[in-house]
Structures are given as C-alpha cells and as structure tokens.
Amino acid sequence: MDQPGPMTGPVDHDDPQLEQVLRAEAPQVLGALVRRFGRFELAEDAVQEALLVASRQWTDDGIPQEPRSWLIRVGYRRMIDLIRTEQASRRRETEAALADPVLADPTRPGPAVVHQDDSLQLLLLCCHPALTEVSQVALTLRAVGGLTTAEIAHAYGVGETTMGARISRAKQTLRKAGARFELRGDDDLAARTSAVMRVLYLIFNEGYTATGGSRLTRSDLTGEGIRLARMLHALLPDDSEATGLLALMLLTDARRDARTDAGDHLVPLAEQDRTTWDHEQISEGRRLIEAVWTAGRVGPYQLQAAIAAGHAEAVTAADTDWPQIAALYLWLERLQPTAPIRLARTVAVAQAFGPRRGLALFEHLDREHRLSEDPLVAQRARAVHAHLLAQLGEHDRASAGFRAAAALTDNEVERDYLERRTRPPERPS
CATH class of the missing domain: 1.10.150 (DNA polymerase; domain 1)
Structure with a gap:
C-alpha cells in the first residue's frame, strides 16, 4: 500500500x-x-x-x-x-x-497529487440543475459534508435504505445528464452558485428546527451548514450574498442554546435569556453583514442577515426595533414573495403595530395565498394565527388553532410547546 x-x-x-x-x-x-x-x-x-x-x-x-x-x-x-x-x-x-x-502498466506509481481546493466545483456539481432540491441537499451532505447515509436519513426522518436509494438515483442522474466537473461556457455560474446557497440554507434550517425527532435542533446540521457556508465565503469572498448567508447563519445560530430550557421546553424569542446567546458569533455576523451592506445590490440573504442582526443587537426583547424589521421583511417579500417570508412579515407587523393589524394582514395573505394550506408553512401559519387570536383574547379559537398546529409537527419539542398553549390562561385569584 x-x-x-x-x-x-x-x-x-x-x-x-x-x-x-x-x-x-x-x-x-x-x-x-x-x-x-x-x-x-x-x-x-x-x-x-x-x-x-x-x-x-x-x-x-x-x-x-x-x-x-x-x-x-x-x-x-x-x-x-x-x-x-x-x-x-x-x-x-x-x-x-x-x-x-x-x-x-499497473506497476507504475500512482498519480502526482495536485493540491488544489476542489470544494466549489464539488458544491456546484452536487447542486446541478438536473437534480431535485431534495437530491441536491442529500448529495451535498454526502459528498461535501462527509455525513454518512445513515446520518442524512436520520436528519430527514427517513430510512437509511430510502436515503441510500435517493443518493444513488442522484448520482445516476448526474451521469445521464453528462454533468462535468468543470463548468462549461454555457453554464450559468451565478445560477449554480445561487443553487449552492439555497442548499446550504436548507441544510442549516433543517438543523435549526428539525422536522422531526425529540430535539428542537440538530447541531450537527447547523454546524455543517455553517462550515460549508464558511467554505463558500472563502472561495467567493467578493460575493455579497455568500457573505450574507454566512452572517445569517452565525447570527441565527447564536441563539440556539437559549431556545430550550433545562427541561427541553421551547422558549420563544421574547422570553429567551439573551446573556446565553453566543456574542462572539453575533459580533462576527454583524461585521460580515456591515461589510457588504453598502457594497452594491442587496439580496435576500443579506436582508435576512440584517433582520437577524436587528434581533441580536437588542439588549432586551422590548428594545427590538420591530418597525425596522417589518420594513426589511416588506423589502424581502418584494424580492422573494414566498409563503415563509409573508408569514414572517405578518409576525413583524403584529409586533410593530399591534396584534389586530397583524391579524388583518394574516387573514388578507391567507385569502390571497392560502398560507394555512401551504405545505411549507401550514403548521407555523396556524400557530401564528392562534397566537394573534390569543393576544386579542379569543382563547377558544386560539386553543383550537394551537391544537391544529400541534397535530402538523413531528418535532416533539415544538409539539409540546403548542399543546401547552392550548390550555386557557390562568386567571388571577
């Protein structure tokens, strides 16, 4: 050997x-x-x-x-x-x-090893447009992240055999598509890089609030998302969105330890002990987003990082500049009119201008875009709606909404929190 x-x-x-x-x-x-x-x-x-x-x-x-x-x-x-x-x-x-x-001549020595960083090319290959989004995520975790098939399967709540077959199909799809390791002249580097960032964002989000299981977060996935985002930022230091993505992950992940208490119960953002936030990560994230904020056209990841920075710089929940965050979400919605962003803007508007205005916006968006039926946000949409109703004193409707939201999540920590919210508030004696 x-x-x-x-x-x-x-x-x-x-x-x-x-x-x-x-x-x-x-x-x-x-x-x-x-x-x-x-x-x-x-x-x-x-x-x-x-x-x-x-x-x-x-x-x-x-x-x-x-x-x-x-x-x-x-x-x-x-x-x-x-x-x-x-x-x-x-x-x-x-x-x-x-x-x-x-x-x-098999007796000849092996190849001369050229030490060059192939990380970006490998990320671009794993995020080839011929693959589905799910396959892109799985292949990236497998090939670039180094996770085993069993680890990826566990993260996404499927069997190892199922995930193995999915990864195998992805590799065969690349072969049939004639995917090359080098980009060709007709390849759209910007589009491929955008796909890489979306995949890393999905990996991080799955770790930050796991789809299923007994833990709210999967630190292995959030850590892998941050590691790969650091790699992408190092390879593309002048890409403002790659910088924004890394800043967003750092600023968001900084709150991870405060999101559950000693009993592993979910702690909402407003009730978190902010002294337990990772302030080194917050400082790094803020430096990154401030460095690119005025560098040119602002993209979705930069906007989300600015929103996360707005939360991070508030010493207490009451200090949060919710009108500014609501305005940033409106800007973000114009760039990316998706269900998760619309729902997040509803929350920001309710915090900035009161629950009645937030409820009116939610009901308008629900009629226009059917948020409560969108598989991406149906569970959270019902929870947000219930929370707004509870703030307005409509506790029976709110309890029904929390119960419906609880039934739509496979994450035990999240389900426990929602089920506890179904109980009527205690009246002062």
Missing part, C-alpha cells in the same frame, strides 16, 4: 482527530478523482473505500503527514479497479481506460 511520507504513532479508532481528518479530506479526494476521471458515482464509491482502508490502517500505523495524498492514491487505484469491472460491457470506456498509462 502506498504510504507517502512518514506516519505518526498508532491512534485509537474512535480518536476525534482521525474522524476530523477523514471528514475534512474526503471532499478534496472526491474532487480530485472526479476531476481526473469524470465519473462522480464511481469516484464516490472509491472514496468511501479509501476512507475505510484509512480508518483501519491509520489506527495501527498512525495518520500520514500528507493524508490527502495517501487517500487520493488509494482512491485512484480503486477507481481503476471499478473502471476495469465495467470494461467487460462498455467498449467505449475500455478504450478510454486503456489509454491511461497506469492501466497499461
């Missing part, structure tokens, strides 16, 4: 350093193999096998000084084996493979 460079001493199989190295290097190894062979589905299999070999051998021999070179060489050999397997039925691929000098 190739072992470029000296090895360190033996490491424990569960050593976090070993896992960290494997997870960090896997996307780069995958990118190198896809760039060389142009076969994403085979390269992904080869990388997984290289990681398995490394996890066994490095436990005994230690982590090599150049782990990426080590993994690329092992993955390269496995790619050759996989291509050879296909040669029996694929004459065209046979001819291409036999032209490879390593295939012609």
